[in-house]
Amino acid sequence: MPREIKIEMGLQCPTPMPVQDSILLGHGSGGKMSADLLRSVLLPALQNRVLERLDDQAIVEINGSKLAFTTDSFVVKPLFFPGGDIGALAVNGTINDLAMGGAQPMFLSLALILEEGLSMETLKRVIESIRVAAAIAGVPVVTGDTKVVEKGCGDGLFLNTSGIGVVSEKVQLSANKACPGDCVLLSGTIGDHGITILSQREGLQFESAVASDTAALHRLVADMLIAGSGIRCMRDPTRGGLSSSLNEIAVRSEVGIELDENAIPIREDVQGACEMLGLDPLYVANEGKLVAIVDAAAADRILEAMRRNPLGRNAARIGTVTSSHLGMVTMRTRMGTSRIVDMLAGDQLPRIC
């Protein structure tokens, strides 16, 4: 059983975090501390209009073409887990960051930081997984880099993938576009990836097989874009979970978001594991799910399109954008009460991706 699971629930830390003198694990959580680091150190130095959009990808223009550009490093531990491994995550994660901007992913880069002593078999297994994931997605790795650090200066294998995609002229998605009255659609069950990683680390067993949901969502997104023009923005709720993605949207769009707990799909065993471990599934990472804010008038059509795609078969309408509680996410609970769903404050689970 886990001995040191840090539980970070919604209402426990509503005040801003103080600026730390050194980097803590929470700065990589994808939650409040990550956002603080971004706002206090990175953005003031590197500011420009593209970067400040703070979406999962930059949208830039070259020779009249609208391109999406994104980067992600992967430090997940363990390297291999039910449903996937660091290689599959690295391919799918970057494809998804492109897809969340409405882009058709075109090309990937792959950079390896290897620790001296890593077994060649492990490396080959990861590269094979990258090959398979890239082939399934139809997005080739076209450039790469390999660095090696001394034993004890890394942790086996870190990956970085960056990606380029093409965005159709008529697609304009951004986290600042949500409007009161819009619907919140979720493509499937939450928490599968995070609970899988945690159970591997802690040696937990489940009656049924819980596995990472890692998957490339670009074809699901393409189906959604064909189905309706009412998509305001999309996010893949990875680190920091559904709560962090929706809080970002609420803040950026200056709207409230009200969730219906009963409507949020979650596997029974994942729900049970979360209860046993004292984790809130809204904060647990996903690697093959998306949340979309869509015009209410287009919601049914888009939801149907999602459900026709295998990666969206459990898609559900989980909430509404409101004009109250601006910048906040609230939830009607199963017990009929209402609670605030804040961003993740510390780090629930380090190195989840």
Added chain:
Amino acid sequence: MPREIKIEMGLQCPTPMPVQDSILLGHGSGGKMSADLLRSVLLPALQNRVLERLDDQAIVEINGSKLAFTTDSFVVKPLFFPGGDIGALAVNGTINDLAMGGAQPMFLSLALILEEGLSMETLKRVIESIRVAAAIAGVPVVTGDTKVVEKGCGDGLFLNTSGIGVVSEKVQLSANKACPGDCVLLSGTIGDHGITILSQREGLQFESAVASDTAALHRLVADMLIAGSGIRCMRDPTRGGLSSSLNEIAVRSEVGIELDENAIPIREDVQGACEMLGLDPLYVANEGKLVAIVDAAAADRILEAMRRNPLGRNAARIGTVTSSHLGMVTMRTRMGTSRIVDMLAGDQLPRIC
């Protein structure tokens, strides 16, 4: 004084390296072991026509535009050194990989892997250096990512930068385009970066200040492209040094390359340090130099253009492409003899960039 400098000279290891069971530091050297890893593990899995060009950047086409795309991780140790730091290297290195394809660099991504406990001051100093380098180069960082690993699982700070550039339709540079009779041009002195890093690690003192040559070369490349259409290919001789870059070109173009040792610019103190330490400057890394193979008829014009740019003021014609010794680099030494300049076999200096 250094206790364990591994010296890897040209003729010591002409046979292929055996395949290792685990990753060694030499797999990150940029020399023969890096090439072996690429050919035995990475390329067989990820093969596609763009990747197989094996230039410093992929050249891809999107909506009729020719784009360059590249990625590099940076693990240099120490993080700060005379003339630069890991942040400047990361910006300039990726810009240079784009520029070596004849591209105008447009956008950068920045991904951080931070070790828990890294001081916030160090991070801020690196980010400030990235800001300055990006501003000097005029290439913005438009997207990013931050991960944190536990103390002991990293080494302070690793960076990845990827970049996108635009290539003019008429520019077609590649390592397989060198022809017998072409000239080899070098933009300035070799070995400055590598000797700077080594002297920092080993506490060596020089009479004059040796500093890293880290610089963004895209404007020098633009000057060269304007001056003449005879450029076949360019490389920035970083890890593995000038010898590895030229060996790659000799192999890919199936030509010989003959260097004139007397013509290769090198600072006196760098030459002295190399002699004292038993290092061959042809294998020492550079971070602000380029080597170009150019049509002999255009060589004078291009060389003059290089010398007019401050980053090319010491540019020199250092050799000739030949139809003998195919796939090999040879050198007429100062003593009038001739020797083979093989690729770096092991790792002369780990974590140089």
